[in-house]
Amino acid sequence: MNAPISSFPPGALADTTAARVAIAPACGRLSLRARGDLAPLEAALGLALPGRIGQRAQGGTVQGGAIQTMRLGPDEWILQAPEAEVAGILAACAALHASHPHSLVDVSGREVTLLVSGPRAAELLSIGCPRDIDSVAVGEGRRTLFDGATVVLWRDAPDAFRMDVWNSFVPHLADLLVTGCRELAAETV
Amino acid sequence: MLLIHCPYCDETLPEAEFTYAGEAHIARPADPSALSDEEWESYLFIRSNPRGPHHERWRHLHGCGRFFNAVRDTVSDRFLTTYPAGQPRAALPIKEAAE
Ligand SMILES: [Zn+2]
Numbered sequence: 001m002n003a004p005i006s007s008f009p010p011g012a013l014a015d016t017t018a019a020r021v022a023i024a025p026a027c028g029r030l031s032l033r034a035r036g037d038l039a040p041l042e043a044a045l046g047l048a049l050p051g052r053i054g055q056r057a058q059g060g061t062v063q064g065g066a067i068q069t070m071r072l073g074p075d076e077w078i079l080q081a082p083e084a085e086v087a088g089i090l091a092a093c094a095a096l097h098a099s100h101p102h103s104l105v106d107v108s109g110r111e112v113t114l115l116v117s118g119p120r121a122a123e124l125l126s127i128g129c130p131r132d133i134d135s136v137a138v139g140e141g142r143r144t145l146f147d148g149a150t151v152v153l154w155r156d157a158p159d160a161f162r163m164d165v166w167n168s169f170v171p172h173l174a175d176l177l178v179t180g181c182r183e184l185a186a187e188t189v
Numbered sequence: 190m191l192l193i194h195c196p197y198c199d200e201t202l203p204e205a206e207f208t209y210a211g212e213a214h215i216a217r218p219a220d221p222s223a224l225s226d227e228e229w230e231s232y233l234f235i236r237s238n239p240r241g242p243h244h245e246r247w248r249h250l251h252g253c254g255r256f257f258n259a260v261r262d263t264v265s266d267r268f269l270t271t272y273p274a275g276q277p278r279a280a281l282p283i284k285e286a287a288e
Contacts, residue, residue: 053199
């Protein structure tokens with residue numbers, strides 16, 4: 001398995017009245033590229049692959065509902081699941097290679113998830129994200145940009161986000177979010 | 190900041206998510222070795238560089254990742270239309286879509 005690196009232990013980075021920033025526990029991540037008939041893959045994964053870019057779905061045959069997925073592009077999805085399930089997911093789809101060519105790659109060690117939450121979480125994201133944060137509906141997500149680095153943003157609640165960041169950008173983006181968090185909290189309106 | 194409509198995401202998004210990728214509808218010659226130096230030079234380097242509507246490629250790099258085509262007016266810097274790669278060259282003139 002493509003093991004997550006150990007230099008970003010999960011835990012809180014900043015906790016202010018404005019927002020909280022934390023590193024999420026490691027999880028399994030898989031990049032899926034496929035086109036054409038998706039039904040056999042959906043059957044193997046135990047979920048319906050979302051049809052619109054930014055839409056999400058949950059499912060999974062292994063431990064019921066443990067896989068989360070988001071459509072990132074016309075033929076691209078990211079899957080997240082407990083690390084222990086990655087091998088099973090890969091095996092379930094490997095049988096389809098001959099009849100339904102696709103690419104399913106374990107990228108668990110590629111990135112780290114930052115958790116951004118709190119009353120001013122959306123405002124905090126606006127310090128690095130040029131997109132209108134409110135164009136991302138609750139329960140959806142997007143791949144976008146944060147201060148120069150590509151990130152995948154998941155909006156779990158109006159004030160709770162997850163941001164998947166490639167390893168080498170994590171120190172910079174985490175520092176920036178922590179600084180922003182403190183600045184928002186220090187503001188006297 | 191420019192706002193660009195991605196035909197794959199069907200959203201109008203900030204320019205920072207995109208990268209420019211040169212003039213559109215330039216097909217690579219099927220048999221490069223059959224070309225003269227002048228023809229090869231023309232394929233590699235000679236571009237139309239119009240004053241006005243320009244057919245060009247963009248990529249939604251920090252998004253869906255796809256290349257697509259756009260027509261941008263090089264005088265006003267306005268995007269007149271965008272369309273998926275592989276579609277025929279957008280005919281001119283283009284009536285500008287309402288914002
Ligand atoms: Zn796009």
